[in-house]
Amino acid sequence: MLTLRQMRYFEALANTRHFGRAAAMVHVSQPALSTQIMEMEDHLGAQLVERNRAGVLLTAKGEAVLSRIRVILGAVDELEETARRRSGVLAGPIRIGIIPTVAPYLVPKLIPHLRQTYPEIEIELKEAVTARLLAELSDGRLDTVIAALPVEAENVETKALFADRFFMAMAKNDSDVLTSPLSENQVDADRLLLLEEGHCLRDQALAVCSAAGKRSLVNFGATSMATLLQMVSHDMGMTLIPEMAISSETARNNLKIVPFADPAPAREIGLIWRKSSGRAEDMQALAAAIVASAAGPRR
Amino acid sequence: MLTLRQMRYFEALANTRHFGRAAAMVHVSQPALSTQIMEMEDHLGAQLVERNRAGVLLTAKGEAVLSRIRVILGAVDELEETARRRSGVLAGPIRIGIIPTVAPYLVPKLIPHLRQTYPEIEIELKEAVTARLLAELSDGRLDTVIAALPVEAENVETKALFADRFFMAMAKNDSDVLTSPLSENQVDADRLLLLEEGHCLRDQALAVCSAAGKRSLVNFGATSMATLLQMVSHDMGMTLIPEMAISSETARNNLKIVPFADPAPAREIGLIWRKSSGRAEDMQALAAAIVASAAGPRR
DNA sequence: TTTTTATCATTGGAAATTCTTATCATGCTT
DNA sequence: AAGCATGATAAGAATTTCCAATGATAAAAA
Known part of the structure; x- marks a missing residue:
């Protein structure tokens, strides 16, 4: 089985052209790196590097593999970074559904307010009638719904926002x-x-x-x-x-x-989310933001 | 440390939306998969899935991660396939250097001959004077050189082809x-x-x-x-x-x-390659192909 | 209500992988 | 020939990963 570890070792080897220095670069002993490279060659059924006293050379196939590996490792780094960067309250993606008789009056105040208060938020909005929003909430295509209470839905929590x-x-x-x-x-x-x-x-x-x-x-x-x-x-x-x-x-x-x-x-406007979402904290923050932006500019 | 294994498990989970079935899909027990998913969430510092009795939902972040993971796994599959597909004598990439007083007369016969005899070969040619070719051979940018013997080079093997x-x-x-x-x-x-x-x-x-x-x-x-x-x-x-x-x-x-x-x-035309290349078999085959295509059409 | 069922998490110990240290083999340099 | 640098090999330790059994929880059924 090909592993990211093997790829990382191989990239270090390609960069240093030297087993010992490559091993140091990835903080591992030289035999450990040697073994992983050998297993990789074995698995791919191809010689990737040529061992010399005067260092290490990549074969043509090794070069081809290297460039693909660099792409893969780059994608992995990006994945880790984007996934990890966002943490904290209302940081990262959130999918909000809003009913049409609320959206046009709330959204222009709410979105700027959220963006300012939670700069890392990534909002996705959906406007539809309550029944449709609840369906999407239930099968996970939405994280939360802003609608008029009460609603008929199971496994959800609800917070009243304002009358x-x-x-x-x-x-x-x-x-x-x-x-x-x-x-x-x-x-x-x-x-x-x-x-x-x-x-x-x-x-x-x-x-x-x-x-x-x-x-x-x-x-x-x-x-x-x-x-x-x-x-x-x-x-x-x-x-x-x-x-x-x-x-x-x-x-x-x-x-x-x-x-x-x-x-x-x-009517009573409320916030609805799945009980199982584990985002109670986000939801309380969102509720506060909604109340603030709905009430704030009114006075 | 993020691993390909975790990604594979996660993709299975995203496809099945069910820990047990995902585990079966990757031929592993359910706790093993659960653990890997949890470690992945831990490592990324983010909740990726939402656990429900009625199955599993991806969070917004989980969706984002999933699409990146699919790209990565696709790239890995491609890497494995392209690296492994080519194996056997003169199958896959080979970089050949030829001196200018040989190339125009040999290449038109040699290349078709090689392509026919070894359909999986991928030839890259370089024409330059002997000294330059030997330099490129030595630092691994060429696999072999066709030049007039004798040559002054270290760590190479040489095979005379024809006078x-x-x-x-x-x-x-x-x-x-x-x-x-x-x-x-x-x-x-x-x-x-x-x-x-x-x-x-x-x-x-x-x-x-x-x-x-x-x-x-x-x-x-x-x-x-x-x-x-x-x-x-x-x-x-x-x-x-x-x-x-x-x-x-x-x-x-x-x-x-x-x-x-x-x-x-x-003059004596010969084939030169690095002793350490481990491609003696390829070289003997190439030598035979050169002799055949240089001599064959002459009579 | 109580029981059953379905689902994912947890635990404990086995299996596998991966690592380190020590040593070997090889070919170049002195 | 001896010394040196380099990568491979070996043996055992450390770590990771896995499985089987069990627990926990909430929905569904009785």
Whole structure:
């Protein structure tokens, strides 16, 4: 069996062209190195070096083998270095899944914050609906998921991060005159616009407006909050908007934001990871970073 | 210390996602594999796999390590295969040096002959004057040299291949009328054309014509036999031509070839290799191939 | 609940590999 | 011929790797 040890010895031998000095270079006795070189030649079925009084020469085949060995040893060094360099909290790769009704508002604050706090972090992001994210979490393609709690998943741990209150968004010139603060049963379910199937916010909106039974007029199913609010600003209806989306989505739209009466309905955003991941420390740090970047710039 | 064994075990584990099956795949017990994986994680200072009842998951770092490991193992396989594939007489790489007054006449016959007889041979050729070839032979950049004997070199073995008689070449319309066969002192040293310094044929020509002391008229020093005979055919003088060069060099030139009286002067072509090369078998085979291809097509 | 099952970790001692020291063999140098 | 430098060989010690048996744990079944 060919070993890295043999390759390292062989490279030393090729560099020094001398068994004794090569042995010293790899901190081993000369017979030990001799033996390994011989075993290597034996295993490869070829003479790699020529033994002379005046030192050692590589055969043509030895040269060919040497150049391949150098490539291999280089790759091994790289492997060791990259694997080892990253250690500590949130250092190295982490794969995060985020639901679409959170991602656009959280990511622009979270990522820079993480990069600054944990310079060695390597973030990979995935945006999808909760069910898909949980599936990927479960088979190991994600390390953690940011979604609305509660979630149905096994073998996971969960940490609540913050509550995200709901508001009602409608066109500034909407003819409906609603008392502010709003009470939940004032909402006309026929005018309620929703995200497409699968988004948890869709279900939450229906629950809040106690309209699960009724058929919503615009059953179009928007693919994103931005699209949804675009529709709202064209007075096609109204929708529930989570607090964290307000500042970025109302800046450029013709929208009026109406609060609900206390206790305001809200969703709870949480962090989810596999119990078996052994990354509790990373997860606590990540949770803190999320809370900080979601809350920080708000004030 | 990271080992190939650990990498092989890890790859099996990544493929099977199961310690027991991975262990079976590499023909080892499960604890043995477990231990190696743990040592690897320890050494790299990073968790590579996540242990679950429902199998095994790779961490993000584990995935990164895996892809590098696959590259490394692939390179090792290639190394083993290419090194081992070639074995047997004159199979694999051989670096041959040939002097310029032999190469153009021998190589076109020798190379096809070798390729046919030893299909796995990989020939690398170098053409240079004897001194340079012997230097490269001595420091291992060549495996063998084809040159005129005797040579001054240490730690080498030598095998005489064949004698190569000298003839005198002159322009067909040369005004000198020489008796044929020629005796050596008939040559007018002032008309003798020579190769440049360093070619053994230059010294041999001077020796044959016993003109070492005299200054040759055309001290131009041609760089090759072809050039030299070009000059001869333009009636700029005459020169010594070795027998092996005659057929190809006279075909297109306006030359007259005059033999010497017996015993005709000749050079001896031989094969030279390092005593320590351990390739005596290859060398005997090569010698036979050279004799066969130099003599064969002559009759 | 308790039991069973599946899975990976741990332990203890055997087997194998690898190492060191001492010595040998060889060919060059003196 | 003796001395020197170099790599090979030998014998036993140290280290690594392995296996078989067992433990620990959590999910699945009873």
